[in-house]
Amino acid sequence: MNLQRFLVxxxxxxxxxxxxxADSTAGVRDEETGVSMLEQCRSDxxxxxxxxxxxxxxxVLVVLQAMDAAGKxxxxxxxxxxxxxxxxxxVSFKEPSREELDHDxxxxxxxxxxxRGRIGIFNRSYYEEVLVVRVHPQxxxxxxxxxxxxxxxxxxxxxDINAVERYLVNNGVVPIKIFLNVSxxxxxxxxxxxxxxxxxxxxxAESDISERALWNDYMRAYESMLQNTxxxxxxxxxxxxxxxxxxx
Numbered sequence: 734m735n736l737q738r739f740l741v742x743x744x745x746x747x748x749x750x751x752x753x754x755a756d757s758t759a760g761v762r763d764e765e766t767g768v769s770m771l772e773q774c775r776s777d778x779x780x781x782x783x784x785x786x787x788x789x790x791x792x793v794l795v796v797l798q799a800m801d802a803a804g805k806x807x808x809x810x811x812x813x814x815x816x817x818x819x820x821x822x823x824v825s826f827k828e829p830s831r832e833e834l835d836h837d838x839x840x841x842x843x844x845x846x847x848x849r850g851r852i853g854i855f856n857r858s859y860y861e862e863v864l865v866v867r868v869h870p871q872x873x874x875x876x877x878x879x880x881x882x883x884x885x886x887x888x889x890x891x892x893d894i895n896a897v898e899r900y901l902v903n904n905g906v907v908p909i910k911i912f913l914n915v916s917x918x919x920x921x922x923x924x925x926x927x928x929x930x931x932x933x934x935x936x937x938a939e940s941d942i943s944e945r946a947l948w949n950d951y952m953r954a955y956e957s958m959l960q961n962t963x964x965x966x967x968x969x970x971x972x973x974x975x976x977x978x979x980x981x
Contacts, residue, residue: 739970741963748959750952755916756975764978771981775815782852786820789850792906796858798958799913800951801941802923803974805856808913811981813854822847825856834876838862838890839897846906859897863890863958868950891961898967908967912959913974917948 738759741748761767785791797805809823824845833841839859847853866872867887878886898908915923924941944951963969974980 736970739972741959741969741971743963743965743968745960748956750914750956750959750971753914753971753973755914755919755973757973758976758979759973761979764976767978767981771811771978774812778812779815779817782816782820785852786817786850790905792847792849793852794847794901794906794908795852795854796860796908796910797854797856797913798858798860798864798911798955799974800915800920800948801944802920802927803913803915804977804980805913807977808981809854809856813852816852820850821852821854823854823856826858826861838876839893843897846901849905859894860958860962863887863894863962864951864954867954868947887957888961891958894962895964895967898962898964902966910963910967910969912955912969912971913980914971915974917945919975920945 758767761770785793797808799805813821813823822845826841829841839862842855842859845853845855866876873883873886882889901908924945927941959969959971972980
C-alpha cells in the first residue's frame with residue numbers, strides 16, 4: 734500500500750480535513766481483502782519487532798490522535814495483536830493530575846517514552862496540549878503559566894513540539910504520527926451504538942455529547958496542528974476511519 738496517499742506535506746501548506754475523504758478505501762475492494770492485508774501486515778510487524786528488539790538501538794513511538802469514537806482503541810487492539818507484548822507499551826493519557834500540571838506541558842509524556850528496542854503507543858498524546866486545551870482555554874489557566882509565556886502560546890507549542898520530536902529522532906526514537914479521520918456522521922452512529930449496545934455502554938460518557946457540539950472548533954484545531962507539526966523528520970499521516978476494516 735502506498736503510504737504517500739495519507740501523508741501530510743511538510744511545507745506548512747494549509748490542511749482542510751473537509752476535503753479529505755473519511756470513508757475512502759483507496760481501491761481496496763472489500764473487508765475480506767482488507768482483513769487478508771492486515772494478516773500479512775501483522776506477520777511483517779512481528780518480524781520487524783524481533784529485529785528492533787535484537788538491535789536494541791532504535792525505539793518507535795506511535796502517536797494516535799482522533800476525535801471520540803474514531804477507533805483508536807480498536808486500531809491498537811487489532812493492528813498490534815501480532816506484536817509481542819513484552820516489547821510494546823501502550824499509554825492512554827487522561828486529564829492531567831495536580832502534579833503533572835505543576836510541570837511543563839511535555840513532562841508527563843516524556844516520562845513515558847519507549848526504551849530502545851521497544852514500541853511505545855500514545856493513545857492521545859502531547860498533541861492534546863494544542864487541541865483540547867485550545868478548544869477549552871480554561872484548561873490553559875490550570876497550567877499556571879506566567880503571563881509572558883501565554884503570548885502566541887499555540888505557535889510556541891507547535892515550535893516546542895517540533896523541536897522535541899527532532900530531538901527524539903536525533904536520539905533514535907522514531908515518531909509515527911497517525912490521525913484517524915472519522916466523519917461527523919459516522920461518529921454519531923458509533924456514539925449511538927454505545928448507548929444501544931449494552932456491551933459498549935461503558936465507553937459512553939456525557940462529555941462525548943458536549944465535545945461533539947464543538948466539532949468545528951476541533952476541526953480547526955486539528956487542521957492547524959497538522960499544518961504546523963507535519964515535518965520531514967516527523968510527518969503526520971491522515972487515515973480514513975469511517976470503515977474500521979480499512980483503517981486497520
